Every structure is written in C-alpha cells, then in structure tokens.
Amino acid sequence: MNTPLRVAVVGAGRMGADHIERLHRRINGAEVAAVVDIDKPRAEAAVAHIPGAVAYTDLQEVLDRDAVDAVLIATPGFLHEQVLLPVIEHGLPTLCEKPLTPDAESSWHVVQAEVAAGRQLVQVGFMRRFDAGYQSLRRMIEEKTYGELLTLHHQHRNPTTPAGFTNEMIINDSVVHEFDAVRFFTGEEITSVQVRIGRSTRNAPAGQRDPQLVLLETESGILAQVEVYVNAQFGYQVATQASFETGIVGIGGDQEPYVRTAGTWGGLVTPGFEERFVEAYDREIQSWVDAAARGGIGGPSAWDGYATAACCEAGVRAQASGEIVPVQLQPKPELYGAGVPAGATR
Numbered sequence: 001m002n003t004p005l006r007v008a009v010v011g012a013g014r015m016g017a018d019h020i021e022r023l024h025r026r027i028n029g030a031e032v033a034a035v036v037d038i039d040k041p042r043a044e045a046a047v048a049h050i051p052g053a054v055a056y057t058d059l060q061e062v063l064d065r066d067a068v069d070a071v072l073i074a075t076p077g078f079l080h081e082q083v084l085l086p087v088i089e090h091g092l093p094t095l096c097e098k099p100l101t102p103d104a105e106s107s108w109h110v111v112q113a114e115v116a117a118g119r120q121l122v123q124v125g126f127m128r129r130f131d132a133g134y135q136s137l138r139r140m141i142e143e144k145t146y147g148e149l150l151t152l153h154h155q156h157r158n159p160t161t162p163a164g165f166t167n168e169m170i171i172n173d174s175v176v177h178e179f180d181a182v183r184f185f186t187g188e189e190i191t192s193v194q195v196r197i198g199r200s201t202r203n204a205p206a207g208q209r210d211p212q213l214v215l216l217e218t219e220s221g222i223l224a225q226v227e228v229y230v231n232a233q234f235g236y237q238v239a240t241q242a243s244f245e246t247g248i249v250g251i252g253g254d255q256e257p258y259v260r261t262a263g264t265w266g267g268l269v270t271p272g273f274e275e276r277f278v279e280a281y282d283r284e285i286q287s288w289v290d291a292a293a294r295g296g297i298g299g300p301s302a303w304d305g306y307a308t309a310a311c312c313e314a315g316v317r318a319q320a321s322g323e324i325v326p327v328q329l330q331p332k333p334e335l336y337g338a339g340v341p342a343g344a345t346r
C-alpha cells in the first residue's frame with residue numbers, strides 16, 4: 001500500500017471542519033497530518049479525534065518542518081493570497097476553497113507565482129464541476145444533444161448568511177460559483193456582467209441588498225441570468241435550467257425521495273451546501289488527493305480562479321452602477337492550455 005498523502009488543512013471553520021471529516025473518514029490515500037487555525041482551541045478540537053494529527057496556529061511552522069505533502073486552504077477568501085504564495089513557493093499541491101481570491105489583481109499574483117514555479121499546483125474549490133447533474137448538462141451542451149445552447153437560467157438560494165456577509169460577498173462568495181458554472185457549461189470565458197437590484201427582502205441584514213439578478217454574456221453570445229437570493233429562509237437551492245434549440249434541460253431541481261404522507265406531498269429541502277453537494281465535495285477532494293499524490297491538480301485551475309475573480313470584480317462594479325461592465329482578462333499563460341477545460345477527472 002502507498003504511503004498516504006499528508007495533508008495540512010488551514011482554517012477549521014465551517015468548510016474546513018467538513019473537509020477534515022471527509023479526509024479522515026471517506027477519502028482514500030490521504031490523512032489529516034496538521035490543522036492550522038489562528039483560533040488555537042478550534043485547531044486542537046479539530047485534531048482531537050484524529051490519531052497523529054497536530055494542531056498549529058501558523059502554517060509557516062508546518063512548512064518549515066516539511067511536515068506535510070499537500071495543503072487544503074479553507075480560510076476566508078480575503079486571506080487566500082497570503083496563505084497560497086508560500087505554499088506555492090514550497091512546491092506543494094494545494095486545494096484552495098473558492099474564491100481563489102476576491103479580486104483580479106491578487107488572483108493574478110497567484111497565477112504568476114504558479115507560472116514562475118513552472119507547474120500547476122493550485123486547484124480551486126469549484127466543487128459543482130464534480131456534481132453528476134452539472135457534468136451531464138456540460139456533456140449535452142458539448143454533444144449538442146438538443147441543438148445549440150441558447151440561454152442559461154440559474155437559481156442560487158441560501159437560507160441565511162453568516163455574520164459579516166457583505167453585499168460584495170454576494171458576488172465574490174456566492175455568484176462566483178455561477179461564473180465558474182457558466183464557464184464550465186459553455187467552455188467559454190464570460191465577457192460582461194450586469195447586476196440589477198430591485199425590491200429587497202426585509203430578512204437581509206443591514207448593508208445587504210437581496211435578491212439580486214445578474215446577467216452575463218459569454219464569448220459566443222450565450223446569455224445567462226442568475227437569481228442570487230441569500231436570505232431565502234426556506235432552505236438551500238442551487239439549480240440551472242438550460243434552453244436549447246430543441247429542448248429544455250433542468251438540473252438541481254427538487255431531489256428524491258418524493259413522499260405523500262399525513263395530508264401532504266413532496267420531498268425534503270436541503271438545509272445547506274454540505275448536504276446539497278456532499279457527493280460533489282467527496283469526488284472533488286478524492287480527485288485532488290489522487291492528483292496531488294502525483295504532484296499535480298485534478299480539477300479547476302488557478303486560471304479558473306483568476307478568470308472568475310475578474311468576473312467578480314466586474315460584478316461588484318456592476319452592483320454599484322447598474323451598467324453592463326466588460327470583464328478584462330490578462331493574456332492566458334501557456335501553462336493553462338486553451339479554452340475552459342472540464343477540469344474534473346472524476
């Protein structure tokens with residue numbers, strides 16, 4: 001049997017804790033060797049039930065000791081650049097939760113660091129690319145099963161938002177998934193973003209306008225519209241409907257089982273992303289571990305992180321102006337190849 005990949009998880013909050021459990025219990029070929037969190041008791045609690053895992057408050061100490069083979073980053077997005085750069089310099093494969101970083105300039109720094117390293121080390125946590133529904137819709141678009149794709153209609157609804165979730169984070173943390181999904185479905189870059197904000201729910205915290213409608217255009221003129229509604233109360237719903245020349249395809253609609261009981265009919269609403277995308281996260285992390293063991297990545301790249309950060313930047317400007325804002329991209333380095341590859345090996 002091969003030696004397991006020794007992983008450091010940086011950030012043991014909501015998402016980091018979920019990935020620690022996944023790595024410990026369900027993923028083959030990896031072990032949680034270190035958990036790094038500035039909140040020491042949180043890091044210690046995270047490793048308490050994992051034999052051999054060590055709690056740290058500073059990633060540099062882990063890197064200096066050569067104590068791990070790979071790093072999974074689950075700190076808040078505004079910290080990703082400062083965590084990523086030393087990890088790239090150290091030559092370690094990394095799974096960085098989305099967003100790569102919240103703005104195009106800092107994401108470009110990450111791309112440049114990787115180009116300087118000469119190989120792809122950073123996989124970005126766009127787990128939807130590993131969801132069976134997302135993969136089947138991409139295949140239908142590629143194979144033109146129902147003719148050409150014409151438009152996409154996305155719904156992104158969360159029950160509530162965590163404290164401190166700003167209007168900009170609606171774009172940078174939530175809509176960023178839709179930017180990547182549109183690029184994944186169509187294989188094209190996004191060229192412009194518009195945001196319209198109308199009547200807001202009284203359930204939105206101060207400073208947030210919710211819901212928002214985001215309209216995107218791709219290189220070949222496909223239009224995609226996103227309703228992002230992050231204080232929708234009822235539960236978590238992420239779905240897409242695609243209109244083709246000879247058919248309409250929906251993914252992520254209501255899930256089985258469908259039950260009739262006690263005078264009601266229907267099914268359960270997923271409470272959060274952990275439940276809605278559990279299989280996608282498992283497949284994403286397994287793909288990353290398999291690729292990291294070979295020194296590479298097994299999913300969306302730093303370029304995907306950069307391209308979506310550029311969309312977010314345009315989106316935040318569009319929130320303020322209501323105008324159609326063009327997305328500006330640097331020339332793509334050769335390291336990343338052409339087009340928008342599926343970026344999912346499972």
Ligand SMILES: NC(=O)C1=CN([C@@H]2O[C@H](COP(=O)(O)OP(=O)(O)OC[C@H]3O[C@@H](n4cnc5c(N)ncnc54)[C@H](O)[C@@H]3O)[C@@H](O)[C@H]2O)C=CC1
Binds near residue numbers: 016036039077079
């Ligand atoms: N792919 C997905 O569907 C999801 C991805 N995310 C992403 O995961 C990341 C983490 O989000 P959450 O878990 O919700 O945040 P969180 O706030 O629950 O956890 C963040 C953790 O990072 C720690 N931390 C802060 N600064 C640190 C530092 N300098 N060094 C080490 N640890 C530090 C905090 O103490 C906290 O434990 C974000 O990038 C977020 O966008 C979050 C939810 C779902």
Ligand SMILES: O=C1[C@@H](O)[C@H](O)[C@@H](O)[C@H](O)[C@H]1O
Binds near residue numbers: 173174175177230273
């Ligand atoms: O990434 C995620 C969260 O950070 C974000 O806040 C949610 O809106 C998304 O649905 C979830 O997948």
